[in-house]
Amino acid sequence: MIHWNSLADFLAMGGYGFYVWGSFGMTVLIMLIEPIAVARNRKITIARLKRQLRAETRNTAE
Amino acid sequence: MKDRFNLYRFASPATFYPLAGAMIPYFVAVSVVFGLAGLWLGMLVAPTDFQQGEGYRIIFIHVPASWMSMFIYLVMAFWAAIGLAFNTRLSGMMAQALAPTGALMAFLSLWTGALWGKPMWGAWWVWDARLTSELILLFLYIGYMALTAAIDDARRADKAGALLLLVGVVNVPIIYFSVKWWNTLHQGSSVNLAKSTMATTMLWGMLLMAMCFWMYSIAVAFMRVRTIMLERERNADWVKTLLAGGEK
Amino acid sequence: MFKIVSAVIGRDLKLAMRRQADIVSALFFFVIVVSLFPLGIGPEPDLLRKLAPGVLWVAALLATMLSLPRLFADDHRDGTLEQLALAPHPLGLVVTGKVIAHWLVSGLPLALIAPVLGIQFDLSADALVVLTGAILLGTPALSGIGAIGAALTLGLRGGGVLLSLLVLPLYIPVLIFGAGAVDATVSGLGGEGHLSLLAALTFASLGFAPWASAAALKIALE
Numbered sequence: 001m002i003h004w005n006s007l008a009d010f011l012a013m014g015g016y017g018f019y020v021w022g023s024f025g026m027t028v029l030i031m032l033i034e035p036i037a038v039a040r041n042r043k044i045t046i047a048r049l050k051r052q053l054r055a056e057t058r059n060t061a062e
Numbered sequence: 063m064k065d066r067f068n069l070y071r072f073a074s075p076a077t078f079y080p081l082a083g084a085m086i087p088y089f090v091a092v093s094v095v096f097g098l099a100g101l102w103l104g105m106l107v108a109p110t111d112f113q114q115g116e117g118y119r120i121i122f123i124h125v126p127a128s129w130m131s132m133f134i135y136l137v138m139a140f141w142a143a144i145g146l147a148f149n150t151r152l153s154g155m156m157a158q159a160l161a162p163t164g165a166l167m168a169f170l171s172l173w174t175g176a177l178w179g180k181p182m183w184g185a186w187w188v189w190d191a192r193l194t195s196e197l198i199l200l201f202l203y204i205g206y207m208a209l210t211a212a213i214d215d216a217r218r219a220d221k222a223g224a225l226l227l228l229v230g231v232v233n234v235p236i237i238y239f240s241v242k243w244w245n246t247l248h249q250g251s252s253v254n255l256a257k258s259t260m261a262t263t264m265l266w267g268m269l270l271m272a273m274c275f276w277m278y279s280i281a282v283a284f285m286r287v288r289t290i291m292l293e294r295e296r297n298a299d300w301v302k303t304l305l306a307g308g309e310k
Numbered sequence: 311m312f313k314i315v316s317a318v319i320g321r322d323l324k325l326a327m328r329r330q331a332d333i334v335s336a337l338f339f340f341v342i343v344v345s346l347f348p349l350g351i352g353p354e355p356d357l358l359r360k361l362a363p364g365v366l367w368v369a370a371l372l373a374t375m376l377s378l379p380r381l382f383a384d385d386h387r388d389g390t391l392e393q394l395a396l397a398p399h400p401l402g403l404v405v406t407g408k409v410i411a412h413w414l415v416s417g418l419p420l421a422l423i424a425p426v427l428g429i430q431f432d433l434s435a436d437a438l439v440v441l442t443g444a445i446l447l448g449t450p451a452l453s454g455i456g457a458i459g460a461a462l463t464l465g466l467r468g469g470g471v472l473l474s475l476l477v478l479p480l481y482i483p484v485l486i487f488g489a490g491a492v493d494a495t496v497s498g499l500g501g502e503g504h505l506s507l508l509a510a511l512t513f514a515s516l517g518f519a520p521w522a523s524a525a526a527l528k529i530a531l532e
Contacts, residue, residue, distance in 0.1 A: 001106075001107060002106050002107065003106060003107060003108065003109060003110070004106065010105075010106075013116040013117070013119065014110065014115045014116030014117070015115070015116070015117075016115060016116050016117035016119075016181055019117055019120060019177040019178065019180065019181050020116065020117065020119050020120055020177075022177050023120045023123050023124070023173070023174040023177050023178075024123060026170060026173050026174070027123050027127075027170060027174075030166050030169075030170060031278060034162070034163065034166060034282055035281075035282055035285065038282060038285045038286050038289070039285065041286075041289055042285070042288065042289040042292075043310070045289050045292060045293055046292065046305065046309060046310065049292060049293070049296050049301070049305055050305050052296070053296075053302060053305050053306070
């Protein structure tokens with residue numbers, strides 16, 4: 001079933017390893033960094049909105 | 063009758079926010095399953111290509127990324143039309159949430175296109191019709207993101223961006239046709255990045271990876287739109303309740 | 311309907327005549343940019359002849375871009391644009407008039423100067439004819455499509471650069487067919503196909519762009 005004879009063959013990709021793994025590597029990079037960036041932005045936004053909310057309620061309470 | 067009523071409910075950010083949040087883990091899970099299946103077929107099972115050796119395996123990224131970059135643009139244009147026609151806020155938010163993912167897909171398509179082109183055709187960049195059109199699509203994404211970022215008023219940004227998307231989507235076929243024309247006129251030897259007849263495992267690998275990318279895009283777009291919703295609707299009661307209740 | 315368009319054209323032309331410096335400087339920008347290319351590439355006639363159509367067209371695109379903000383910005387600043395939007399006539403017709411007036415003071419002069427610059431690149435006589443015709447035929451489309459961008463970016467900071475970012479990708483078909491027409495003439499294949507497609511683009515954009523621009527103006531003026 002599996003096309004490859006050894007791990008070394010798999011990594012070498014018939015000589016095209018740099019190009020194939022360069023492609024998959026960029027994909028993995030993007031699919032890691034993008035969600036992390038979105039999650040981070042969410043945290044920052046929530047923190048900022050909470051701060052603003054606290055400031056507002058403090059102002060209206062006074 | 064009940065279904066139609068339910069769908070309109072979710073046009074409200076207050077109802078869509080928890081729904082999107084609940085769905086994200088499922089989309090992630092499905093994406094991982096499709097990805098593993100696609101990689102299994104594409105990287106471990108599919109045979110060597112007769113003409114291109116093992117280098118062809120880049121198509122398992124390149125083609126899904128290209129498809130997604132175009133599909134996401136169409137979906138954004140769809141939400142743009144809905145937003146302009148029905149004046150719904152969520153449509154504009156959804157379009158803005160999709161844009162960065164679409165742009166990254168276009169970039170990935172170009173990146174993998176270059177890595178494919180170098181060993182096959184000897185150059186990091188070949189001006190073939192599809193790569194050139196993909197580059198222009200990336201420009202269209204960047205233009206949309208620049209325009210919406212430059213407008214402070216959220217509703218004006220939504221509407222202006224929506225109009226730009228509709229103008230863009232009408233132009234995409236024109237641009238593609240003109241680039242194809244330009245390409246056939248100027249290419250001596252035909253530089254053809256199209257696949258030759260594909261083995262079934264190759265085709266299935268590609269389709270499964272495309273599904274993986276699609277589910278991933280939905281998951282990320284939903285994550286992004288939730289943050290946009292909190293920001294835009296920050297004065298609404300439901301947001302204030304969420305924030306007060308310790309939303310993370 | 312025709313009266314509205316001609317009235318707007320008349321007004322815009324009168325206003326443009328008071329600011330002739332703007333028109334002339336855009337024209338000189340065109341000349342300077344075109345002259346930069348041989349300085350950057352080298353004076354070899356064969357190379358320049360091959361590059362000429364593309365260089366002239368790209369410079370024409372950039373020169374048009376420079377003059378686009380003027381389309382709505384002045385009227386917007388003194389409130390005329392809002393009055394025009396509130397008036398009973400369709401805003402699309404007003405924009406059509408503005409686009410035509412814009413072409414008369416930007417695209418038309420470019421087309422008239424282009425053959426002179428083409429001589430600098432040693433283009434043949436029939437190539438020069440086709441070049442002038444193509445620029446005449448294609449620049450109305452540039453004004454039309456550009457109007458959409460100008461309307462979308464009305465009053466925004468970073469306006470000029472943002473405008474270019476939005477509009478230049480949409481200009482690409484005009485560039486391809488415009489430069490292609492001259493290339494085809496030079497290589498003996500005949501530029502008729504390109505010119506007809508260029509004409510189609512111009513008519514299509516003059517038909518649709520004013521209405522898209524009007525919609526964009528309404529969004530910007532809200």
